[in-house]
Amino acid sequence: MNSEERKSLSAPIPFNKPFVAGKELFYIAQAVTMGNLGGDGHFTQACSRLLEQTFGIQKVLLTPSCTAALEMAAMLCRLEPGDEVIMPSYTFVTTASSFVREGATPVFVDIRSDTLNIDETLIEAAISPRTKAICVVHYAGVACEMDTIMAIAKKHNLLVVEDAAQGVNSSYKGKPLGSIGDLGCYSFHETKNFICGEGGALCINNPRFIETAEIIREKGTNRSRFIRGQVDKYTWVEIGSSYVPSELSSAFLYGQLELMQEISTQRQTIYNNYDCLIRPIADRLGLQLPSIPTECTSNSHMYYLICSDGPQRTKLLSHMRSRGIQAVFHYVPLHSAPASVKRGFNRTSLPKTDNLSERLIRLPMYFDISTSEQEQVVDTMKSFL
Incomplete structure (x- = not known):
């Protein structure tokens, strides 16, 4: 079976999926x-x-x-x-x-x-x-x-x-x-x-x-x-x-x-798996990955990528969605939102906020995402980049 045939048989991967863990x-x-x-x-x-x-x-x-x-x-x-x-x-x-x-x-x-x-x-x-x-x-x-x-x-x-x-x-x-x-x-x-x-x-x-x-x-x-x-x-x-x-x-x-601890351990495993798959190739692909300072312990809430520029982010999202992978952008900064502009809250230049928000992608991440699904996400991303 060639790669295109495998792709056609792959089930869609949602961004999020509710789950039942116990009672x-x-x-x-x-x-x-x-x-x-x-x-x-x-x-x-x-x-x-x-x-x-x-x-x-x-x-x-x-x-x-x-x-x-x-x-x-x-x-x-x-x-x-x-x-x-x-x-x-x-x-x-x-x-x-x-x-x-x-x-x-x-x-x-x-x-x-x-x-x-x-x-x-x-x-x-x-x-x-x-x-x-x-x-x-x-x-x-x-x-x-x-x-x-x-x-x-x-x-x-x-x-x-x-x-x-x-x-x-x-x-x-x-x-x-x-x-x-x-x-x-x-x-x-x-x-x-x-x-x-x-x-x-x-x-x-x-x-x-x-x-x-x-x-x-x-x-x-x-x-x-x-x-x-x-x-x-x-x-x-x-x-x-x-x-x-x-x-x-x-x-x-x-x-x-x-x-709580069992769910946290599972999410840490998912986060680490993404990290192992992506970090070795991040520099070559021009990606910035999450950073966790040494004084912080993270709950592995999300795994995100920061693309090299906004157009690359737009094209990558489109590519992944066309293959059934629901990667998403995150917040539109509040200072540039219509409600802020209308009320005059956008008084300060926020260059890092503007720049990073235009380049960020969140990868699918939920309690029972499988290793093979994560590999499919990363392979799809790599095939584009």
């Missing part, structure tokens, strides 16, 4: 029989306790999404119109929109060429009298330079929010991501390492935020205190929203979280 479906059935599907039942609480104990976080509140967690974090920052929040532009929209909803202005800072994280050496120059917080994004599950960032925040009396959507079970100098800043946010979207379709969590490391966070999450009521028997009835006490996830989602998630 997820059993736990969903168990949640139904327990009779509490609305949230904050047995499995929601079990997930929170597991994350608190595993990562040493003072309080974890499960949410319907990471977007919900970021919105809660923004509300807890007590922002006012005109306040500023420093963040990277190379991130998902809700990193910025969560703070914009509160009247704040995102101040975008360029990224590092190696990790694609916010460049910590540029943060201090972006601080103004209106700056209230720094929101860092741990891209691809690789930590930002948190010692420097936390020192800057302390010096200028700023809050630090970690957007650790991609960073569950990654660490910086032994500290789990999401446990370092005042607040941290996780995602359990189906494209992440640990999933429940949609889902997230707010990590609270500064204890002064705990009671208010509980109120915001429960539609602005003190229902959590009522459930604990601390008040004899609950009522509206704060501006909040409905940020409690379904118990069905939490049940599925618990089946994943209790196998």
Whole structure:
């Protein structure tokens, strides 16, 4: 059989595929029989306790999404119109929109060429009298330079929010991501390492935020205190929203979280396999590959390539898709998005963000991708390059 015949018989390879690793479906059935599907039942609480104990976080509140967690974090920052929040532009929209909803202005800072994280050496120059917080994004599950960032925040009396959507079970100098800043946010979207379709969590490391966070999450009521028997009835006490996830989602998630290390080991194997296949030929093909600083432990969330230029990226994506391989680009930088331009948020030149975002490709990566499928991905890429 020649190569073209093999190609025609190859099954399409999706970018992502949801998976069941253990007792997820059993736990969903168990949640139904327990009779509490609305949230904050047995499995929601079990997930929170597991994350608190595993990562040493003072309080974890499960949410319907990471977007919900970021919105809660923004509300807890007590922002006012005109306040500023420093963040990277190379991130998902809700990193910025969560703070914009509160009247704040995102101040975008360029990224590092190696990790694609916010460049910590540029943060201090972006601080103004209106700056209230720094929101860092741990891209691809690789930590930002948190010692420097936390020192800057302390010096200028700023809050630090970690957007650790991609960073569950990654660490910086032994500290789990999401446990370092005042607040941290996780995602359990189906494209992440640990999933429940949609889902997230707010990590609270500064204890002064705990009671208010509980109120915001429960539609602005003190229902959590009522459930604990601390008040004899609950009522509206704060501006909040409905940020409690379904118990069905939490049940599925618990089946994943209790196998966190097994899932992480599998993803590390997949990441290492890509690396072994690609790294020996990267220089010859003009590719930049992921960089993980020695002080960081990655959760192997993604494997990406940075092509030599934008046109090469476009042609390579087209080539791979024509052969059934769903490699994808990632973020369109927020500073150049229509919403930013309309509101005047694009005030600073971000050359590295613009350049790297135009050249990046994410390879298919999911829990049960096979070695042969990875080889097919790389062979297809090599045949073009």
